Amino acid sequence: MIAGFKLRKRDEPWKWGALVIFLGALLISLLVSALLLEGQGKSALNGLFILWDGSFGHGWAWEGALLKSVPIFLCSLGVAVTFRMQIWNIGAEGQFALGAIGATWMALTFPNLHWALLMPLMFGMAFLLGGLWASIPAALKLKLKVNEIISTLMLNYIAILLLDYLVFGIWKDPASYGFPMTPEFSHNAVIGGIAGSRVHWGVLLCVAVGVAFWAFMRYTRLGYELKASGQGPRVARYAGMPYGFLVMFVMCMSGGLAGWAGCVEAAATTGRLQPSLMVGYGYTAIVVAWLARLEPLNIAFASFLLAALRVGVENLQLELQIPAAFGEIMEGMILLSVLAGQFFLTYKLERRKQSD
Amino acid sequence: MLEIIVPLLSATVQSGTPILYATLGEMMTEKGGVLNLGVEGILSFSALAAFVTSFLTGSPALGFLMGGFAGLLLASIHAFVCISCLGNQVVSGLALTILGLGLTRFLGTPYIGLPCEGFDKFAFPLLSQIPAIGDIFFRQDALVYVSYVIPVLFWFFFKRTSLGMAMEAVGEYPAAAAAAGLKPILLRYCSVLGGGFLIGLGGAYLSLAYTNLWTNGLSGGRGWIAVALVIFAFWRPGRAVAGAYLFGGVMSFQLLLQARGTNIPSSILLALPYALTICALVFSAWRRKYSDMPAALGTNIEPEG
DSSP: OOTTEEEEEOSSOOTTHHHHHHHHHHHHHHHHHHHHHHHTTSOHHHHHHHHHHHHHSSHHHHHHHHHHHHHHHHHHHHHHHHHHTTOOOOOHHHHHHHHHHHHHHHHHHOTTSOHHHHHHHHHHHHHHHHHHHHHHHHHHHHHHOOOHHHHHHHHHHHHHHHHHHHHHTTTOOTTSTTOSOOOOOOGGGOOOBGGGSSOBTHHHHHHHHHHHHHHHHHHSHHHHHHHHGGGOHHHHHHTTOOHHHHHHHHHHHHHHHHHHHHHHIIIIIISSOOGGGOSSHHHHHHHHHHHTTTOHHHHHHHHHHHHHHHHHHHHHHHHHOOOTTHHHHHHHHHHHHHHHHTHHHHEEEEEOOTTO | OHHHHHHHHHHHHHHHHHHHHHHHHHHHHHHTTOOOTTHHHHHHHHHHHHHHHHHHHSOHHHHHHHHHHHHHHHHHHHHIIIIISOOOHHHHHHHHHHHHHHHHHHHHGGGTTOBOOOOOEEEOTTGGGSTTHHHHHSEEEHHHHHHHHHHHHHHHHHHHOHHHHHHHHHHHOHHHHHHTTOOHHHHHHHHHHHHHHHHHHHHHHIIIIIISBOOTTOSTTHHHHHHHHHHHTTTOHHHHHHHHHHHHHHHHHHHHHHHTTOSSOHHHHHHHHHHHHHHHHHHHHHTGGGOOOOTTTTOOOOOOO
16 A cells, blocks of 8 residues: 555554544544645635634524534434445435425414414424435335435436425515515424524424433334344345344434424524525534434434534634635545544554565 | 527426436446445535636636546546445445535635636537527536547447457456456456546536536435446446436426526426426336346455455
């Protein structure tokens, strides 16, 4: 590979390897970002400072990151379980859209219902539609062995167009001066801030979902079977587990969680359905799941980190007129570097001895 | 009737061309055993590279070439991560798409709305005189004519040259290929980089012949359609041509309907190609046994030691 060195498989796992690789990946992506900033004629040092300042430097930054990590966390949690089973659900973005549509449907149909009744209806419909959307590729995969990577992706495009169809068409607010958006939700359908702050109750939902998820995986038979079938379909079938059912279950749950993310965004952040709801949380969730090595607790941290990065990039956009796509470049670079770096978890480079 | 159908089919060839380049590029990558899900990102980034080159130099031919090299450049990241570092091919490809789309939007922002020198249509001597056929296939731009030759070259490369056959062997059974004295790592690099170059040419087509104008979101899901078409085509170039024109046809038909102002909402029309992609996958799943899928597709080659 490199002159004077040879590859050797590690005898024991590299204890801090994952962390070192993650930090290394972060460093590489920061270097690339610095180069891009310089290329745009901006001072890289200043840019990175603004990025840092926007991500972690203020109370509002932390608040913003917390808010953005809610949908990312919910999407990523579900996606990660499917990845564990070697099912590639790339469709969180579309399932998120369906969730937002389901929540909006309920909010517009029963605007006068008491919130204690309306909220469960909205979350229920969001989960149902998100789950149903995810069950299409699951069924196609199980019955016809259709590649789920592409079918989930295509359903993302279709879901976003469906959302467009609704907000440009039958759900359009007549008072919106032609803007594609639904009327504002009634206050019964809005998730409010905790103690008047910007942070809304969706954050607590994340905590509840996270704990429930952990308990489910650890203490139920189904959770155990899911973990075991993470080794792949063959292992599951040998162990006599209902693989088809597990796939269906995981995909519906994954879609339902993404649907909840859509519900929270519509009901807490925008208070209506509009195309600007779709900012790619579903794709960031894939990056998060992989950075977190598919571990639920890590997912919480990684969601927060990438949410903070998004807030930092917004700051960069505001102060230096840097396009928001800067965040995508960093996400892609971090993920690629981590993937490349994971090589060193199993192998190490050793100096070639004279005798070789 | 002919007045509608001939222009529609001519537009079909035009919108099928970038998909054809991308499909053949992905097919070449996969023949070597590597799945590259970064097509969408490569397509979009190479479209920008081609546009900027033509914008700055005024030479669309140079732009076309630069599109290819931009594709090769992005594909080399994927090659390094998957072939040398044994990274997961699915995730690396997805990351590459995120990176490619991000780079395009980041670097392309200053050019939005600007025009560039592109490829103009011209009547191919003699062949354009054939009734109907001439109008459909031989009143196009130079890149379309190039795309007629590439599937044949592709077929020739994999069936008749030793490099092509060695590549295919590595996609089928790397260990056996290594035992036979081939260099699997090097061959895989060739297939990913060569495939990236072809995909890049498809991206160049989008900005240089399809629009001549820079806008965001030029790739519009065509990269994913290309990935699906490789499966639909059973890894055979001839079927890739048919698939690409089928999708080109749906895209042009959808544009025609929109232009004629039907009652069908545009979002439903726009969803057609994506829905059709799923149908194409269902169809190919049903006829799976005829497929030439490379046996080692998606698996990495573990090093010794």
